Amino acid sequence: MTERSYIRNFSIIAHIDHGKSTLADRLIQFCGNVKDREMRQQLLDSMELDIERGITIKAQTVRLNYKHRDGRTYQINLMDTPGHVDFAYEVSRSLAACEGSLLVVDASQGVEAQTLANVYQALDYNHEIIPVLNKIDLPAADEARVKTQIEDVIGIDASASIPVSAKTGVNIQYVLEAIVERLPAPHGNKEKPLKAVLIDSWYDSYLGVVVLVRVFDGVLKKGQKIKLMQTGSAHSVESVGIFRPKKEIVKELGPGEVGFFTAAIKEVADTRVGDTVTDDKNPTETPLEGFKPVQPVVFCGLFPVDANDFEDLRSAMAKLRLNDASFSFEMETSVALGFGFRCGFLGLLHLEIITERLDREFNLDLIATAPSVVYHIYVNNGQMREMHNPADMPDPTLIGHIEEPWIEAAIFVPDEYLGGVLKLCQDRRGRQKELTYTGTRAMIVYELPLNEVVFDFYDRLKSISRGYASFDYQLIGYEQNDLVKMSVLVNAEPVDALSMIVHRSRSELRGRMLCEKLKELIPQHLFKIPIQAAIGGRIIARETISALRKDVLAKCYGGDVSRKRKLLEKQKAGKKKMRQFGKVEIPHEAFIQALKMQD
Amino acid sequence: MNVSQKFEQFNDSNFGIYVHWPFCESKCPYCDFNSFANYGSIDQADILAGYIQEILHLRSLTGPKSVSSIFIGGGTPSLMLPPVLDSLLRAIQQSWHVESWAEITLEANPSNVELGRFKAYRSVGINRLSLGVQALRDFDLQALGRLHTARQALVCIDITAKIFPNFSLDLIYARPNQTLDDWRCELSQVLSLGGQHLSLYQLIIQEGTLFANKRLAGELHILEPELANDMYALTQQMTTNAGLKGYEISNHAVPGLESQHNLLYWRCGEYAGIGPGAHGRIISNGYRIAILNEYLPEKWLAKINESGNALIEFAKLSKEEQADELIIMGLRTVEGLNLERLARIASLIPMQKKVTELVEQDFLEYAQDFKVLRVKEQGRFIVNKLILELASSLEPV
Numbered sequence: 001m002t003e004r005s006y007i008r009n010f011s012i013i014a015h016i017d018h019g020k021s022t023l024a025d026r027l028i029q030f031c032g033n034v035k036d037r038e039m040r041q042q043l044l045d046s047m048e049l050d051i052e053r054g055i056t057i058k059a060q061t062v063r064l065n066y067k068h069r070d071g072r073t074y075q076i077n078l079m080d081t082p083g084h085v086d087f088a089y090e091v092s093r094s095l096a097a098c099e100g101s102l103l104v105v106d107a108s109q110g111v112e113a114q115t116l117a118n119v120y121q122a123l124d125y126n127h128e129i130i131p132v133l134n135k136i137d138l139p140a141a142d143e144a145r146v147k148t149q150i151e152d153v154i155g156i157d158a159s160a161s162i163p164v165s166a167k168t169g170v171n172i173q174y175v176l177e178a179i180v181e182r183l184p185a186p187h188g189n190k191e192k193p194l195k196a197v198l199i200d201s202w203y204d205s206y207l208g209v210v211v212l213v214r215v216f217d218g219v220l221k222k223g224q225k226i227k228l229m230q231t232g233s234a235h236s237v238e239s240v241g242i243f244r245p246k247k248e249i250v251k252e253l254g255p256g257e258v259g260f261f262t263a264a265i266k267e268v269a270d271t272r273v274g275d276t277v278t279d280d281k282n283p284t285e286t287p288l289e290g291f292k293p294v295q296p297v298v299f300c301g302l303f304p305v306d307a308n309d310f311e312d313l314r315s316a317m318a319k320l321r322l323n324d325a326s327f328s329f330e331m332e333t334s335v336a337l338g339f340g341f342r343c344g345f346l347g348l349l350h351l352e353i354i355t356e357r358l359d360r361e362f363n364l365d366l367i368a369t370a371p372s373v374v375y376h377i378y379v380n381n382g383q384m385r386e387m388h389n390p391a392d393m394p395d396p397t398l399i400g401h402i403e404e405p406w407i408e409a410a411i412f413v414p415d416e417y418l419g420g421v422l423k424l425c426q427d428r429r430g431r432q433k434e435l436t437y438t439g440t441r442a443m444i445v446y447e448l449p450l451n452e453v454v455f456d457f458y459d460r461l462k463s464i465s466r467g468y469a470s471f472d473y474q475l476i477g478y479e480q481n482d483l484v485k486m487s488v489l490v491n492a493e494p495v496d497a498l499s500m501i502v503h504r505s506r507s508e509l510r511g512r513m514l515c516e517k518l519k520e521l522i523p524q525h526l527f528k529i530p531i532q533a534a535i536g537g538r539i540i541a542r543e544t545i546s547a548l549r550k551d552v553l554a555k556c557y558g559g560d561v562s563r564k565r566k567l568l569e570k571q572k573a574g575k576k577k578m579r580q581f582g583k584v585e586i587p588h589e590a591f592i593q594a595l596k597m598q599d
Numbered sequence: 600m601n602v603s604q605k606f607e608q609f610n611d612s613n614f615g616i617y618v619h620w621p622f623c624e625s626k627c628p629y630c631d632f633n634s635f636a637n638y639g640s641i642d643q644a645d646i647l648a649g650y651i652q653e654i655l656h657l658r659s660l661t662g663p664k665s666v667s668s669i670f671i672g673g674g675t676p677s678l679m680l681p682p683v684l685d686s687l688l689r690a691i692q693q694s695w696h697v698e699s700w701a702e703i704t705l706e707a708n709p710s711n712v713e714l715g716r717f718k719a720y721r722s723v724g725i726n727r728l729s730l731g732v733q734a735l736r737d738f739d740l741q742a743l744g745r746l747h748t749a750r751q752a753l754v755c756i757d758i759t760a761k762i763f764p765n766f767s768l769d770l771i772y773a774r775p776n777q778t779l780d781d782w783r784c785e786l787s788q789v790l791s792l793g794g795q796h797l798s799l800y801q802l803i804i805q806e807g808t809l810f811a812n813k814r815l816a817g818e819l820h821i822l823e824p825e826l827a828n829d830m831y832a833l834t835q836q837m838t839t840n841a842g843l844k845g846y847e848i849s850n851h852a853v854p855g856l857e858s859q860h861n862l863l864y865w866r867c868g869e870y871a872g873i874g875p876g877a878h879g880r881i882i883s884n885g886y887r888i889a890i891l892n893e894y895l896p897e898k899w900l901a902k903i904n905e906s907g908n909a910l911i912e913f914a915k916l917s918k919e920e921q922a923d924e925l926i927i928m929g930l931r932t933v934e935g936l937n938l939e940r941l942a943r944i945a946s947l948i949p950m951q952k953k954v955t956e957l958v959e960q961d962f963l964e965y966a967q968d969f970k971v972l973r974v975k976e977q978g979r980f981i982v983n984k985l986i987l988e989l990a991s992s993l994e995p996v
Contacts, residue, residue: 526960526984550824551983554800554849556931558617558864559632559878562889565923572991 001219001254002075005185009214009258010130011079011094013119014104015112015470019134023104023166023175024062024080028245030172031064031076061199061212061258062245068180076179077214077258079199089346090200092121093274096288097199097214097258100128100183102175103150107133107163108140110441111153112470113412119154130178131161137168145439152438187216188255194218194226194277195284196253201271203322207239209265213277214258217284221252225280226263229287230272234280235263269325296328296344297405297475298351298454299388301369301497302358303340305577305588309364310339316362317341320354327354332389336497336579337367337591342389348454365577367588369497370595371454376403376478390499393485396536403478404501405450408433410443410472417465418442424460428452429503447476451501455595486511486540489532490518493582497591504535511541514594521590524548529584614661615668615863616691618650619874620676621896624710627744628809629771629802633876633894634674643683646896649903650873651690653892656908657871658694660883664869666697668860670704672729677707681719688724702765702859704729709755710746717762727858728759728766729798735785739774744809756792765856767796772834773827774802775820782830783837790841795853797843799834801827828980835976848931848979865928867921875899875909880916887916918945919993926990930982935966935973936989942996953992957985 014020060080067073079094095101101122105111122129131150133143143163150158162178164171196213204210213220220226220240227234241249242259253259265271276287304313317329328344345351351371358364375387378400387393409430413421415437425432425446434445448457453473461469486507488498498518502510511533518531522545533541556564578585619633626636669691671684679687684705691697704727705720717728734740735749747755759766770789772782789797804810804821813819822830835845843851847865850858863870872879876894880887891912893899902909916924922945929936942948954972957963962978962985965971978985 526957526962526981548981548984550828551981552801552848552979553983554803556848556864556927557861558870558872558880559619559876561864561880561924561927562878562891564927565920568923568927568987568990569920571987575987575991 001190001252002257004188004254004256006072007075007077007186007256008100008179008183009077009079009098009186009256010100010102010179010183011098011122012102012104013115013122014134015106015109015115018104018106018109018112018115019166020080020104023102023132023134023164024078026166026169026172027064027078027176028062030169030176031066060245061243063242063258064244066176066180069177074180075257076176079258090273091118092125093197093199095122095125095127096274097197098125098127099186100130100179102179103129103131103154103156104134105131105146105150106135107143107146108135108138110146110149110439111412113410113443113472114470116154116410116412117472117474119156123156128183129156130175130182131156131158132175133161133163134166136163136170137165149438149441153443186256189217190219190254192217193282193284194220194224194279195286195288196220196277197288198228198271198273198275198277199258200273201265201268203268204262207262209268209271210260210262211265211271211277212258212260213253215253215255216288217255218279219252219254220259220261220277226261227278227280227283228271229276229278229283231270231275233270235265238262238264268323269321272325296326296374297347297450298345298371298373299342300345300351300371301332301334301337301340301367301389302329302343302355303334303337303367303369303497305365305367307338312362313341313358313364313366316358316364317343319362320357324354326350334369334391334497336495336581337369340367344388348458365588367497367579368592370500370592372501373405373450373454375405375483375501378402390485390501391496393501396484401480402483402501403480404483406476406479407448407450407453407473408476409446409448409453411446411461411469412441412443412471413465413469415440415442417468418444420464421461421469424457424464428457429506448473449479449481449503450475452503452506484535486514487534488514488518489530489534490522490581490586491529491584492532493584495581495586498594500595507533507535508540511535515541515543517594518590519543519545521593522584522586525584527583612665613667613863613866613868614664614695615670615860615868615870616666616695617860617870617872617874617877617879618669618671618676618687619872619877619892620646620671620674620679621875622678623673623675624678624708624746625744626809628813629743629805631805631808632674635896638896641896643680645900646874647683647686649900649909650687652903652907653873653909654690654694657873657879657881660888661695661869661871661881664695666691666695666701668702668704668863669697670860671725672704672706674706675708675711676705677711677716677720681716681723684720684725685723702727704767704858704860706731707755707759708745708747709752712751712755712758714758714762717758721762726764728763729858730755730759730766730768732756732768732789733771734774735770735788736781739777742774743771753792756794760793765796766794767798767852767858768792768794769798769800771800771802773822773830775822777822777830779826779829779833783833786834786837790837790843795843795856796858797838797851798849799838799851800849801831824980831980832976844933846933848982862932865932866934867925867928887921889914889916889920918947921945922947922993923990927986930972930974930986930989933973935971937971939970945993946996947993948996949989950992950994953988957988 012020062078064076065073066076079098103119133146135141147158162174195217196215199212201209201211222237222240224237226237239249240253240261241247278284304310321327326346329341332340332342355368377385377387379398380400428448429452430446430448432446436443461471482504483501484504486500486502488495515531515533528547529545531543532539577588621634622638623634623636703725705725706729708731732752733743733745737749804814810819838851842853844854845851846857869882870879875896877892879890890910893902893909893911899909925941964973964975966973974982
């Protein structure tokens with residue numbers, strides 16, 4: 001156990017691609033935790049997807065021993081936090097477990113929207129902030145401008161910021177010196193009953209659930225019987241350890257220290273991020289505040305393309321949930337798509353990550369339906385029901401009113417793209433709250449209905465701004481609006497998986513675009529196919545796919561048959577993946593593609 | 600011998616040989632065949648030596664066979680010197696038994712016609728000529744990249760008719776800017792020439808051709824499908840009236856003079872492919888095998904010199920692949936898809952429900968006491984789609 005005054009705990013706040021993981025790698029390397037031959041990029045990002053997308057999904061920690069110029073060796077705990085809004089709650093828990101943060105800003109880019117939200121959170125936890133200007137080796141780096149921006153936009157003193165290049169290793173030692181000299185040592189009393197915060201947990205096939213904690217008071221050691229205060233469950237600690245970043249078993253963890261324990265816990269769902277870990281017999285009287293269970297915000301249906309994969313999909317989802325309690329699923333049946341699951345996610349990125357993992361790690365071909373938000377339906381007798389699926393919408397005559405979730409979005413964008421971004425927000429029923437400039441970049445704050453954001457807002461934003469806009473949001477509450485269910489009929493048959501809830505004022509436009517898009521996505525058949533969008537019994541848009549007129553090869557001789565057969569095999573495989581509605585076959589990708597609007 | 604007798608005569612033991620001559624004087628902008636211009640002076644003796652090696656190799660795979668047809672295509676095989684052709688045909692005769700009635704076709708271009716050379720081809724054994732006329736309008740011939748004029752084509756047809764007992768003319772229609780009346784006029788002229796076999800192809804823009812690039816660049820407009828379909832219908836009508844029955848999507852003949860070699864392809868018979876990029880379907884050890892040769896002439900020759908053959912594919916066809924090929928080919932012909940044969944060869948059959956649906960939609964019809972499925976007139980425009988519908992509904996017998 002290290003004396004408290006020689007411990008420093010910090011996290012790194014950075015926008016995607018601003019070099020957080022590279023900086024972490026350098027710090028680890030500088031302190032000699034990994035031999036050069038073990039060095040690979042992005043030591044902390046362990047999931048394939050983490051590395052590929054350049055984002056961290058699970059919280060990670062690493063303990064460094066740093067020999068300071070005062071001759072003493074300090075224990076420095078680095079907590080790497082998820083960088084995305086979908087995982088904002090995990091971020092807040094990680095921040096709560098440290099005393100300070102490095103604010104890493106790309107000196108060639110500047111402050112981005114996500115950074116802002118996380119810095120404010122860190123300030124809420126009374127963090128000491130050390131600004132670090134990264135990528136000073138780039139010709140486009142502009143330290144002075146970015147310093148001013150940090151002071152203007154975030155409002156913290158940037159005069160003592162440290163210019164570094166994580167890539168080349170320049171000035172890394174000054175970062176470590178600043179951590180020791182400028183961040184406070186943790187508080188805590190080892191004589192008091194155990195009090196630790198559960199930062200994260202994950203499933204390890206050898207050890208069971210591994211729980212990451214930061215100790216505030218008391219001592220955590222092997223053999224101890226501990227209690228998780230929110231869930232009320234008690235477990236015997238089987239091992240205690242730290243990450244360097246490799247696992248290393250230690251005797252105990254004392255106040256201020258960060259590490260993990262295992263205790264034969266079977267499911268990640270039994271351990272809640274933010275919960276207080278205490279001694280079962282001698283519990284703390286003051287559990288940590290601020291525990292809140294995470295709620296899924298975005299829902300969508302996931303169906304196997306091949307109906308025979310249903311059981312595989314179920315078991316794959318169960319496996320993913322072992323490690324990600326924030327992901328939920330329950331069985332759903334669709335007339336159109338057969339058996340599948342209605343799944344809940346923390347946000348769009350979370351949705352994308354899960355579907356991508358199902359595809360890659362479990363090799364499942366999926367049909368994803370339109371993402372939906374959680375609506376509050378007030379029926380005539382005043383009762384409120386949550387609705388996750390447009391298919392569950394009650395008869396309109398039974399509905400008093402409907403409320404939908406709204407968000408507050410902060411968007412940073414170079415001013416040349418501002419007009420397009422404002423138009424996008426306006427078109428999506430947004431309400432402007434703020435518009436400020438720092439240099440040539442604008443920060444806009446909008447209130448937007450989440451259902452206008454879940455489809456393709458982020459894609460559109462990126463394309464309008466050529467990738468330069470950054471975006472962050474938080475839920476701000478529910479609001480009553482004139483919302484209706486729009487259904488889609490293909491060849492006069494309703495396709496339930498394509499129905500959606502829209503604002504009445506937007507319904508005709510949406511309906512028209514949807515019909516046009518479906519006309520492109522559904523191949524021509526031997527007969528003509530009407531496509532209609534309807535609200536109740538009223539048709540609001542209509543397109544017709546004409547019958548196939550010509551599809552014939554002029555020549556087919558001995559040399560052509562192989563080529564034609566290979567093409568036919570592809571077509572047959574494509575046809576297998578289509579869904580049959582009455583006499584019409586719809587390609588599975590149409591279900592999600594149809595919803596991408598071109599404003 | 601009339602058509603029905605020939606149908607009866609056909610059985611799975613017929614065997615054809617395709618020889619590919621990949622060289623041309625120039626590459627036509629619509630052509631996606633394995634053909635090469637600007638080869639300078641190739642040594643025809645080297646190519647012949649390669650052919651002969653391949654014949655020996657194929658003979659070892661097929662065993663003894665009776666050859667019912669030989670087709671020398673290209674490329675422009677009428678660039679072949681008659682003695683080379685002579686040696687080639689002799690090599691084939693030495694490896695397999697060539698039936699006395701076998702159809703032996705050579706493809707020729709009107710741009711390289713000489714009376715003497717044609718006579719020589721005839722004397723070494725060619726009994727059918729397939730002439731790449733393509734158009735009888737100079738403007739269009741130029742646009743199609745052809746090196747001959749309409750006048751030359753007419754002279755060439757005249758010579759051909761005098762020398763060969765049997766010949767066929769190839770034409771391309773549904774050309775950019777062509778009108779229905781243009782085609783009516785041109786086709787009547789073609790029919791007046793007395794040919795007994797016509798291959799009439801609608802212009803199709805194939806990927807990788809010069810025309811495909813032009814189309815992408817917006818410099819080439821293909822006809823509206825409706826107009827092309829009208830031209831197709833007109834073609835059927837006019838050829839039928841002239842006594843040339845349509846027996847495949849693009850082929851018309853006086854009954855009895857259908858191309859035996861091409862029928863072999865459409866009936867999914869057995870054929871060996873010789874030459875660069877040639878495909879074959881052979882039966883070996885009881886399996887139906889798809890074979891394919893190296894495409895590039897110099898690589899093809901190098902491979903043969905190295906290992907005695909130039910195969911880049913030797914693949915046993917699965918039951919489903921055989922079924923696919925039977926459907927692809929069968930639906931293109933007026934003979935239709937023989938369901939009994941399909942069941943016997945592939946143990947697969949299209950789902951009854953699907954067939955009934957397509958019959959009710961008037962695209963298909965049954966023939967010969969439900970043993971055969973045929974594409975009806977209005978189904979011919981969309982035969983690819985019908986092929987897909989049947990092939991994707993196959994189920995075990």
